[in-house]
Amino acid sequence: SGAAVHAAVDLGASSGRVITGRLEDGRLRTEEVARFPNGPVAVPRRGSDTLHWDILSLYRGVLEGLRAAAEPHGGLASVGIDSWAVDYGLLDADAALLGNPVHYRDARTAGAAERVFEHLPADRMYAVNGLQVQPFNTVFQLAAAAGEAQLAAAGDLLLIPDLLGHWLTGERVTELTNASTTGMVDVRTRTWADACLEVLEGPFGVPVRGLLSRLVEPGTVVGPLRGRESVGAAAGAPLVAVGSHDTASAVVAVPAATPNFAYVSCGTWSLVGVELDAPVRTERSRAANFTNELGVDGTVRYLRNVMGLWVLQESLRTWREQGRDVDLADLLRRAAEVPALSCVVDVDDPRFLPPGDMPRRVAELAAETGQRPPADEAGLARCVIDSLALAYRRAVRQAAELSGRDVDVVHVVGGGAHNTLLCQLTADATGLPVVAGPTEGAAIGNLLVQARAVGAVEGDLAALRRIVAASTETRHYTPTGPTGPWAAAESRLWS
Numbered sequence: 001s002g003a004a005v006h007a008a009v010d011l012g013a014s015s016g017r018v019i020t021g022r023l024e025d026g027r028l029r030t031e032e033v034a035r036f037p038n039g040p041v042a043v044p045r046r047g048s049d050t051l052h053w054d055i056l057s058l059y060r061g062v063l064e065g066l067r068a069a070a071e072p073h074g075g076l077a078s079v080g081i082d083s084w085a086v087d088y089g090l091l092d093a094d095a096a097l098l099g100n101p102v103h104y105r106d107a108r109t110a111g112a113a114e115r116v117f118e119h120l121p122a123d124r125m126y127a128v129n130g131l132q133v134q135p136f137n138t139v140f141q142l143a144a145a146a147g148e149a150q151l152a153a154a155g156d157l158l159l160i161p162d163l164l165g166h167w168l169t170g171e172r173v174t175e176l177t178n179a180s181t182t183g184m185v186d187v188r189t190r191t192w193a194d195a196c197l198e199v200l201e202g203p204f205g206v207p208v209r210g211l212l213s214r215l216v217e218p219g220t221v222v223g224p225l226r227g228r229e230s231v232g233a234a235a236g237a238p239l240v241a242v243g244s245h246d247t248a249s250a251v252v253a254v255p256a257a258t259p260n261f262a263y264v265s266c267g268t269w270s271l272v273g274v275e276l277d278a279p280v281r282t283e284r285s286r287a288a289n290f291t292n293e294l295g296v297d298g299t300v301r302y303l304r305n306v307m308g309l310w311v312l313q314e315s316l317r318t319w320r321e322q323g324r325d326v327d328l329a330d331l332l333r334r335a336a337e338v339p340a341l342s343c344v345v346d347v348d349d350p351r352f353l354p355p356g357d358m359p360r361r362v363a364e365l366a367a368e369t370g371q372r373p374p375a376d377e378a379g380l381a382r383c384v385i386d387s388l389a390l391a392y393r394r395a396v397r398q399a400a401e402l403s404g405r406d407v408d409v410v411h412v413v414g415g416g417a418h419n420t421l422l423c424q425l426t427a428d429a430t431g432l433p434v435v436a437g438p439t440e441g442a443a444i445g446n447l448l449v450q451a452r453a454v455g456a457v458e459g460d461l462a463a464l465r466r467i468v469a470a471s472t473e474t475r476h477y478t479p480t481g482p483t484g485p486w487a488a489a490e491s492r493l494w495s
């Protein structure tokens, strides 16, 4: 019956999905019921382009997906929404949307972090929010937007999953795991951070306190879905605030059997780190640009953002635009034939952040570091994948060292778990066993947290992870050679 079926809305940078889940005999059976495209739209504004999300098309995809999810069962037991982090929509005093949300890859944030640090030095800010400095952290986006007409007209700021949740239920809340990526949350108290809000209100004149709504921990029931005309049989189902930051949900779905694991949540981004009980706010941690994002059940996701498969995705797009349609599966097969570590670059170079011609940027970085740029497409793909594996090695080892957490195994979850070359090279580079899967990690973590909130399942994170392990086919990789060449490449690149 419908009472047993849960629906996860999972929005990624290149597609949105609605996935249903049903618990049976300690296993979670999932089914993808809708998939719709997502991507940046560049819109001219005062002479330059602004990158936006097409939020209304996403909302339509969510509505259609929820109808499709509910219809065969005559209803849903619960619904949860997760998406990428940091971005927001503004509502005016009539609760009308003020413009399309701006994409975190938009160039408007250039220099904003530095301007904020003039008023709240980076080390003091890190002591409060524990957050890796990324130009797109919401606090810097708001500083960049200071003085804009839309901000002046705004009555509410809602992060993307909370905005969609507001349209579905009429409620306004801010879910905590996602809020922790804004830079405006105190990582120890899990409440809004006065020091960060004050700098926006004073020097930047952004009246941010008036825009924020109540913080809720993941697992909170937000309210029933309204509007049978828009969501069909899903109307009345409780919306649960899950780990609404996709990475928080993905980490719930790591099928780890021990606490001594590292994870790579691998999609457009690769989020690489460990799960802790308390944040690490040391100066060394800040210098290494490690982040403390808040997780489900009081945990901390101690990790670094690695640029991820984005560089490869954008390369494919660039080639397509140049009239060369490269098949990904074929490309990866050919990349596997290229000798390891022929050319590696720092994938976290900020030049990779905006959309654009990645093959050219890789060639530039290779030349700057005295390497011969990749000769062809397979070489480029191999360079990106080697470089990712190398960045994973560095992040896993630093996370372990800076946090004191031993790491015996690396779990790869998300779409990247399909990429056998990347998984094998991750084992080779780290010298650790790699367990790959599930590929729909965020949706699975989303489903389990909502199911628990409505009483369909019980237990702590370890119990939820046992369900994931029982429900997922994982692939196992062991290192095939010595880590020496990877260590050497690492010290060459980051000496």
Ligand code: LFR
Pocket: 012, 013, 083, 084, 085, 086, 087, 104, 245, 246, 247, 267, 268, 269, 271, 305
């Ligand atoms: C991954 C992710 C990362 C976040 C980035 C931008 O999808 O949520 O965790 O840093 O997107 O929001």
